[in-house]
Amino acid sequence: MKTGYTTKITAIILLMAVLTPLLHSCRKVDDNEQLVASQPWFADTYNLEGRYGIAEWSYPRMLVIGDTAMLIGKFFTEKPGSEILIGGVPVKITEHITLDPGNKYNTGGLPLQQMDLIRFVVTKEMGTGARRDITAVANGVRQLGKQVSIQAFAATTNGTDSTLTVTEIGSWEPADQQLFLTRGYSYIRSSHVDMSGNLLFDNILGLYMLRNKHVKTVMKAGDVLKDDKGADFTVTYVLGSALSFDGAFMYISLSTKENTPDANEYYTFRLLKMDVASGVITTINRTPVIKGRAAVSNDGRPYTGQISQLKIVTTDLNLDINNNLFYANHYAPEDKANGHEAWYIFSTYGSFNSLQTVCRMGTGGEVRVLMKNWTSEYNSPGEPVAVSMYTLDPAGRYIYAFKTPEGLNTYAIRFDVEEEDVLNTLANFSYTFTFRSFEKDPALKNTSPVEWYGDYTSMEWNPRLVLSDGTLLNANTASLKAFDFDNMSVYCYAGSELGLAGGTEKQDQVTGKAKWVNFYDMSFNGTDKNNAVYFCRGMEVSGLAHNLRFYRMAPAGK
Structure with a gap:
């Protein structure tokens, strides 16, 4: 009995010695699977099939302050402590949905999971620059997404946009027009x-x-x-x-x-x-x-x-x-x-x-x-x-x-604010800029040099506007000129290319497709974050009662 009992105990001890590493190994595998399953992650693409007006969503490369942005992935938004940070600043989720609850997805070999779609407003607190971190935090895990660029303005076309459309957005007239007219006050x-x-x-x-x-x-x-x-x-x-x-x-x-x-x-x-x-x-x-x-x-x-x-x-x-x-x-x-x-x-x-x-x-x-x-x-x-x-x-x-000024001629300058130095000096009525044509219709294509016009006496009426990419718009003809001072080039921003000089009979509209709008009698107001251009007409004192009219020019549908 004693010998058999000892043998049985020894066998149990030996069996436990063999099983113990296996039990620890199984626990590590289970823990690892649980850890992997609890990790947040970002999706690269997703077919939204027209939802939010988007067919194929892609992870954003650039965000614009003030825009509503979207991220898709597994974010565990229902759990306390979960958050998305951009530039170290937590985003305020304005909308969250679970995508296709009947389906599950994975990325990088992670377990199959349902995906989250979140929408949020990009704020100035997230910072601006080319490399802003996006981080998902959930279940004590921090997952870094691809860096994004954050800008105050949307990207520009840097060329003639044939889809530009002009719409009237409002008007104003003084309660006492006679006071403005008799005293010569500008509207x-x-x-x-x-x-x-x-x-x-x-x-x-x-x-x-x-x-x-x-x-x-x-x-x-x-x-x-x-x-x-x-x-x-x-x-x-x-x-x-x-x-x-x-x-x-x-x-x-x-x-x-x-x-x-x-x-x-x-x-x-x-x-x-x-x-x-x-x-x-x-x-x-x-x-x-x-x-x-x-x-x-x-x-x-x-x-x-x-x-x-x-x-x-x-x-x-x-x-x-x-x-x-x-x-x-x-x-x-x-x-x-x-x-x-x-x-x-x-x-x-x-x-x-x-x-x-x-x-x-x-x-x-x-x-x-x-x-x-x-x-x-x-x-x-x-x-x-x-x-x-x-x-x-x-x-x-x-x-x-x-x-x-020299007689009727003046010299325009571009002045560097930080260096306090003059970078460019241009004589009025000069042809220093190389013209870039984007017109496909030979009948409307400009083949002549385009002059720089910078009469300072017209500055009161805002005939110039600098876009977010540094391009300077100049309004002194039927079409708007866009001057690139870095590359010393110019192109037609809006209107027809023929309108840069003598104009065309077709270019006689006030609203509608920008190519056929006459921009001669207008003054710039500014741009929004999407680079839409705002301008007005009727600011001059004509001696007759009239109103001040405001317009917005942007690609159709934007």
Whole structure:
């Protein structure tokens, strides 16, 4: 008995010794399968069969801020702690569905699973650039997807797009047209478009927002406003405005009337920042300008520094994509020989006897001078230019302005903001650019050189617009010219190629297919994130009652 019992125990021990590694091995396999099954993953393609207007979905290579994007894969969205991050920022899922619940899919040898489709809005917090990480987090596992490019603007065609279509999106006319006509006020002084296509415009008597074909008055002359510090003031004139590309805020330049002890002795100007959602106003700068002669003359220093410490009267406001503010400063320094009554009459149009500088304010409020009027009597820094009006590249990298005029001829320049250097100088009516033709119809094909036209006297009406790819549009003929300063080439952006010179009888439309629209009598307003171009007609004072009409030009269906 003893021997048999010992043998049985020994056999059991030996059997356990053999089975124990196998049990551990099975547990490792089970654990590994469970780990693999709990991993999130991204799909590369999926046939949506027309859902969301998409036939074959592919993993995105580029995202545009403000767009609704889509990702497909296994994300375990139902489990706590699961999330998708782009640029380290969690996405806010606006829609989630399980694709084809009856089917299961795999990728890279993972177990078969049902797939998730999520939709979300691309935000500026995710950052911009060529390599932004996309990460899926679930069940304690982080899975990195393919990097994507995030841009503020959609890609451009860099050529004539035959599908461009012009549609009217709204109109406006002043309540008192006679006042505008008798005083010669323009219906529009400046305008800006945000990423969603909302259009801000102003004139000397008001500030307005065009949204969904409806124009709303933001403020007008005579309105009493209060800023965040509780200061009250009345709007006398609107000198300019600028809208951030995300549509979150705007800058506004005003001539104001204020109940202060020195109100009878000084004109007062304010640069404001307004939060669009709340309407809260912050005074960025308040500058008084003496009406009469001063006891002592000065030259308006300091020219640079914090915006709150400078003397500024701002017009021609523009914001770049990074929210740096550009403006022209028409402050009139104190003068013991002359008063400023005449200056004030013309101050809203960029008058004489003032600094007439072009400045850039960074997001921290630091100001530097980039350009100055070459005839200015004041010794401010900056590149000498013919006038203080300019055209800004959306990225804030380049400014297009004009050098010293020679008779009727002027020189256009492209100015590098960071390097503070002139990169290109072009004589007016020159044929420096090589023409690129995209016209397939020989009867409409342009075979002649295309001239550069840059008359600075027309700058008030915004005949130039810089697209997100740096192409500069110029409107001085029936068709729009697109100038590429990097490659010194030009092509027809919209209209017919024949319209770049003499035009064609067919090109007589106002809306519809852009090829047949006459663009001669128009002014640019801006572009949205999809590079749709906004423009208007009717801004001039004709002596007859009329309205201001706004248009959007984009590929058909977009």
